[in-house]
Amino acid sequence: MLRQPIFSFGVVLTTLFLVGDLARTQTPTLGGYKAPPGVYRTSWVGNTFGGSGGPNGFGYWVQDGVAKLAVSPDGTAFCGVDWDEAGRCVGLYKEGQVNRVLLKGAGKETAWGWNTANRALAVWKDTIYIANEGKQLLRFRWHPGDINSAVFVDETALPAKAVAVAANRRWIVVAYPDAIELRSAQNRRVVRRFPLQGVKDVALTTDDSLWVLAGKNVQRLSVTGQALPGIISHLQDPTAVAISNRNPHQLLVCDNGPRQQILFYDLKPTPRLVKVFGAYSGLMSGQPGEVKPNKLFGLRGANTDAAGNLYVAMSFGNGPNGHCLLRCFAPNGVLKWQVMNLSFVDTFGFDPDSDGSLVFSRDAIFRLDLNKPKPGSEWSLKAFSVPYPQEQHSDRLRYGQSAIVRDLQGRRVLYLIGQYAGGFQIYAFRGNIAYLVGKIGRNDSWAWYVDSHGDIWNGDGPNRSLLCYRFLGWNSQGKPRYDWKNPEVWPWPNDFELVRRVIYNADTDTLYLFGYLRGETIDSWGVIGHTARCYDGWRSGSRKIRWTVSMPVNPHGNDQGQPLTPQAVDVAGDYLFVGMVKPEDNRQYTHIFRVSDGSYVGSLYPGPEVGENAGWQDMPYAVQAYRRKNGEYLVLVEEDWRGKNLLYRWWPNGRQQSANAH
Incomplete structure (x- = not known):
């Protein structure tokens, strides 16, 4: 089903956003949730069935495992x-x-x-x-x-x-x-x-x-x-x-x-x-x-x-x-x-050089035929990336992971990060098989990112610091080189109490920080925090704040019935995609903001293709977004309740509507 922005949902502003303070460059103003511009539809990857067929206790999906x-x-x-x-x-x-x-x-x-x-x-x-x-x-x-x-x-x-x-x-x-x-x-x-x-x-x-x-x-x-x-x-x-x-x-x-x-x-x-x-x-x-x-x-x-x-x-x-x-x-x-x-507490990731046609999980490789109009028909299983049974006891088979893929100097690298974050396990490929070649991490650290150049960012480093480990090329053994002992180091901005996520766009020298400003209530462990901020010129020396905005919340989402900030965030093309921990009004929202000014654009939620069903987002990196060459946006979202990743296909300008309607 294609969705058009001809309606808005009657939810008052305070249920979506915390009120911003006057020091902020911009605070969104809107009358409630709304569909984004253009058209979108819901599809999925990783399960034969989409999860439709009824409420709890009824429906169609293949179960999470078999013993x-x-x-x-x-x-x-x-x-x-x-x-x-x-x-x-x-x-x-x-x-x-x-x-x-x-x-x-x-x-x-x-x-x-x-x-x-x-x-x-x-x-x-x-x-x-x-x-x-x-x-x-x-x-x-x-x-x-x-x-x-x-x-x-x-x-x-x-x-x-x-x-x-x-x-x-x-x-x-x-x-x-x-x-x-x-x-x-x-x-x-x-x-x-x-x-x-x-x-x-x-x-x-x-x-x-x-x-x-x-x-x-x-x-x-x-x-x-x-x-x-x-x-x-x-x-x-x-x-x-x-x-x-x-x-x-x-x-x-x-x-x-x-x-x-x-x-x-x-x-x-x-x-x-x-x-x-x-x-x-x-x-x-x-x-x-x-x-x-x-x-x-x-x-x-x-x-x-x-x-x-x-x-x-x-x-x-x-x-x-x-x-x-x-x-x-x-x-x-x-x-x-x-x-x-093929999915439990997992988030899949796009191969950035495939124009959206290849998707990776912690242990599998999927093809996407994006010319197929029927939701759920786009994906097929291409390969498993695990040398099995030689590695049948490895962590990536035992625990859920979010997958981030980067193509570095003609070679593919898979970065995996788990439900409690803490850094990356790094895998390099020989054919379809990915072998562990490195690790970087620290307990109780949540802000990790790999930019398009392969540099690894850690936003909550020791002593209120932001770290970057540069990708230094490949060694003779086919392993990516990093100098783990000598990262670049920056102090947190003075008004940040805690940084919980970091994203860096190497092409535009833009840094995005997510967390809590001084005086903001820390609502729970692992979530992204109340505030998002965009910096231009982070490395060039002409650093400048472009915008600061409040993040949406589940109004009564934490254990004390107080507002709960989002679980996951990603940037692709012109937009910021923010995934919520819990469904609101029985809808699991992924909210969209413009990276140009931080303004709210609209919200995605599961459609009838999957029975409008989705559970909580458990993974700190539960959202992976990608902009195709034709302008289409693909957004993968963890959906472990009925064992898959949601795949939102969004055309902001609406030009693909007639070709993909059904």
Whole structure:
């Protein structure tokens, strides 16, 4: 949907801006929120679905991660995870669609997502079992094949958190890291329990024998715990097992080691490897990082349906930070469909030399085809930038990050900064793969920026100082050079009590400072502060204040119900883009100001393309803006509530309206 500036929202000035003092060069005056000039529309990057479909508890999005997969014979894939920001801790996927109605437990809250947060689930005919993070075994009834039909039945207390669940008509098998527990499917009571160390997963056959993944072996046990003939060894890093829904005498094993493949074993009379699926070494095969259907990674589960279609769930791990990618392959190995979520507490960044056609996250590279008119259709996954599984425990797979990309002397550099700021991790590329080449930072520091020349700015340096670390070129090892011991240093302007963000435009020698002037209330940690100021000629010696303006606030946003200043800010072209921490009037605003005079221009908010839904901005660098050669502005905004980045496409002069309307 394209939005035109033919209306303004009836919100009085004081709900948007704090009143400025007379010493300021300029204080905005306006009658409330309004749309910016020209036209804009909402799109998104990083999730197959945009998040429309209803309020909390309803809607369409792929969940934040996947720790466990179960597949029913009809071809429904169940993905479980211990956290999804909007509560989809159990997602049901069939023929490329996701359930709109979320599963919701009842009773006392013991786990996130209406008690469904889990790392262990199973399905048997019309019953879904979820062993949640609150040590409860939940049961749901559903109509097989109808992904919106699940209804809560009851829950049963467990002695510990489970790592796996399996079920058939007689048994519910609950696996713990150090034990296997068998319960009656009729009354959920414990029938027996036996110790076993290193348990990761369990599969239950039609003859009631167990195939247990413990350590690096898969062993066959009776329901009494007695070892039976048959063991699968020589695995690299097995993560999951499942009995095929097409062939009850076949076991699938996910091996997440260097091979990154799914192994098929015929079980009669003893286990025999009969098939391998996936390119050996996964993402690192062929052109490293390049995404292809048969290049698997982060294997969390796999199984077939009754027709022989194969379902593969992939994630880099660590719950919602590891993403969720689910693929369905036909029996001949051809990809039928896939769905994915590649964003949690993350902000993506534009490659400045791509004219908006390349976007980077902490671990992925996206293409944007900006000629496509349908919102959400512009993006596609090009590659992953992580050498996996070699770096499966690196911080960029474990934690959310904001990505800033710079092209320096013909080489691309990725700068990552986290939810608590503190500086940058610096990565240089070899092909698609980004390798850590440096770090700069300091605890409890929030004001960081990389200008177009690669110089790194720190606005809240020691002793009320502003620092700049110059980019000095590349060394013989392909690493960017910085002299961390000798930055340029300037004192803060005298009237600043605290600097919280800094932006520098190297082309115009313009510096933007954000924070608190003396006498202003410091409202919270991590936000940008009440005041923005623009300086011309910062380095040239002819320094001059161009303007000083008050920033918008959430009127009752902080813990004390007092005004809360914005979370994030960026500059692109002629405009300053300011992202708020919280939605206001159920709208998550990104406000726009002119850099020429600091005047308010208008406000962006999510449109019906994403159900007008958005959560809080958690990242201090939650907004990334870019001006294309044709005058279009692209604005990426963190949106972790339903797992994506919002993409605002704004044409200030309106010239693209007819070509992009729909």
